[in-house]
Amino acid sequence: MNHMLTLLQATTPVPRDIPLALPLPEWLLVVLLVVSFLAHIIFVNLMLGGSILTLWAQIKGMKDKEYDTLAYEIAKTITVNKSLAVVLGVAPLLSINVLYTVYFYSANALTGLMWILIIPLVTAAFLLTYLHKYAWHKLEHNKGLHISILALAVLIFLFIPLIFLTNINLMLFPEKWGTVKGFMDALVLPNVFPRYLHFLCASLAVTGLFLFWYLGRKRYPFETHFTTITRYDIRKRMYALALGVSLFQFVLGPLVLITLPAKGVRWNLVAVILCGATAALPAMYWMWKGITGKPEDIGRNFKKVVAAMTLTVLLMASGRHVYRSNALAPHKKLMAEKTKAFELLSAEARKHPAPEGAASGVTAARPVAPGAAVFQANCASCHKKEGRLVGPPVTEMVSIYQGNVPGLKKWIRQPGKKRADYPQMPGFPQLSEQELSILTDYILSVK
């Protein structure tokens, strides 16, 4: 037996895949998935990081008015970034649905309640961010309330990625599906929390770089908003934030790698991840030089920093994918074999179906007259010879319609409503004239 398979336990489910071809070559879908996911997650980072920084600045702003202004300026970016985060999320959702149909939907169903709660939770958080932004001046004198609105939104924003990560993690481990009962079980599987922290730090780093540019760019009328804080102060802080969390990623990264279940860890994964980490080093060096150098030079290497960080993010996202495909390869293979075997069986059964009536109430052995067969297939579920079933007995039909075949046919095609304590009988317009004739002959012959 294939030695890779021994990694999976006997109780692992092996579902069948959707037996339809992929719409595009697999590699192209993978590229689409990785790239569109990156676009999505960058805006998620900005939305989350932006709201955390707004909260920080606004709390600081209770003492120093300038920070309140800063908070307002950052808050304006959140509502735009969040809209982009949502729309850009649809494309990776589409691609992961196609590439990992069985894995993704299975994980969704197993954490279903929490999964569907994403919709109302995110809606609520979005509404809170609008409320926070548009009530800024109205709630000027009620800062406590105003800050709580944002704090609540931040809490929700912090929770949502946990749901996504739990799903993305659970889908990698079919061997666990049989043991998971609800979201909480899936949440505590190894690796969810380290990855979550890794993601949080990335959000802060990305937001730091974004605000470095956004608040520092030439066209931004910085001096009309701020009097004591300078452009340089802000840029330095944002660099410091990005650099600080990037350093911390060097602790978290290895932790994520160590807690990854061994089944997908191979040299190709380690190589990609190490390259990603290496690409971050020059970026960190340039940031350090910016912070410690002359104020007017702080923005000098910004483009290079962004380029190096983009490379890091791309490699990390590819690493994610490499692990996923390593981890699922043996299971995917089994699934493909099983799907193929099932399709053959199904085609064979279509050619040789079980004898008609095997599943209906009649014993198949007894040969039936054609009229009786039509009756069995369409009417027997509600009518029997004597006594009420759902509708009246056949004997009653005979007494009503003896000598009135057209009347009986009309009723069967389009039944009326006669007996008050009976349900409505459905019509049978789909029966052909010939079927109807042999059916009515049969009914009226019953004695």
Place this chain on the structure above:
Amino acid sequence: MDFPMFHLDWLNDRFLIAMIAIIHVFINHGLAVGFIPYITWLEQKGVRMAGTSSITNSEWDELVYRKMKVAFIITTTLGAMTGVGIWFSAGLISPSSIGSLIRVFYFAWFVEWLTFVTEVVLIMIYFLIWKQSNRSLKAKIRHIRFGWFLSVFSWITMCIIVSILGFMMDPGNWNTDHSLISGFTNPIYLPQLFFRTPTAMVLGGVFGMLLTTLFTARNAAWRNTALKYGARWILCWAPVSLVAAIIYYKAMPEAMRENMSTAVGTMEFAQYYDLLRYMIPASVSLVAVLGIATWIRPRAIRMWMVLIPCVAAFGFLGIFERVREFIRKPYVIGGYMYSNLLREEDYPLFKRDGLLKYATYATAGKVTPENKLSTGRDVFMLSCSRCHTTNGINSIVYVFERLYGPGKPLDENSMAAYIPNMHNGRTYMPPFPGNQEELGALVAYIKHLQLTGESLEGAQSAGVTVNPDNNMNLAEHITDTTQSK
């Protein structure tokens, strides 16, 4: 049968999808497709009303801006999230069907996604640069032109969505022609689009009037003018909506006949269809009365007077959506996959060998006298649970009691005689997929449900049991045999 079954045992699974979808349609039609042209039109009026000395009438412009703000906030929160929610809920409840549809119609959805992204970006630009563009006449005119452009764009997005809905319901073409074109050539496509367009305009107008009453004081300067413009808008569109509704109403049974391989007119369809006969004239005349009354005496209009036609107009659209839903039963993908998520072409296999043998998640692969209840539950989950609950909305006990008399003990033999033939009389249900023993287990379980009132937990809380007769060992066996060949 290859996915853990998410199941809401009280609310009913279909209800969840329907609820999210209907909110989305309301917002899309009432606050985007029909609302943005109305807002742009009013914005343009503001420029006309202003004298040559100013760019626009600033009070008027502020009122129109505030209305747009409401639409902006709702579309970019609830509107966008319910759009994603349709995906999420369909993935939970109907994974095999949505998974199949995405594989075949990946490009259609990709295009749809591109238009969706563009629409969101355009709405953001339109709303966020509104104030800036009040600085010069040139910028204002450009802004208004942008509004018209956005209106056309949201309308095109709607055309594409309607087509996607169309090919999901079209049975003939799925097996032969997997392309987007078949959605546009669906017999109800044009009637549907023709209906949605003016109805969205009416909804947008009535909703706009409602906002006018909310945002202006009774004696405010612009209130009457704003209300009168609203009245003009809805009086213009309501007759078109009425004509379009009648055409669509007439086209529905035809589509129903073409789409359902078996029969016309189920009871439930007929009930809703009858309801429409009253709903169409009632809601259109309510809207017309509002329009005329406003036209004659705008001063007398109160918020509640607008609220009632507003609710009626949304209800009107809602009922149409409900009726349209029926056209799809008993299939989720016409002619290919039934609503119980089983493919039509696999039925002979299931009937021959039993359903459980091939189920990935089940307590056992075969029914025995000892495991009758648990396998009965599995069979229920696999073949009835997408549409029936055990004790909640449209519960299986309730539908059987309605047949055989409320409160009476259910008879297993009668149920076992009914179920294999139910698709003949009740064409909205797929045929029963299992074999004789599974049928016995199912009716025993239903009887048990009636006696105990037990409920059925879905995979989201109870987890799944991997079928002991259909797990890794079997899969490895298949692999080994194919490799040794």
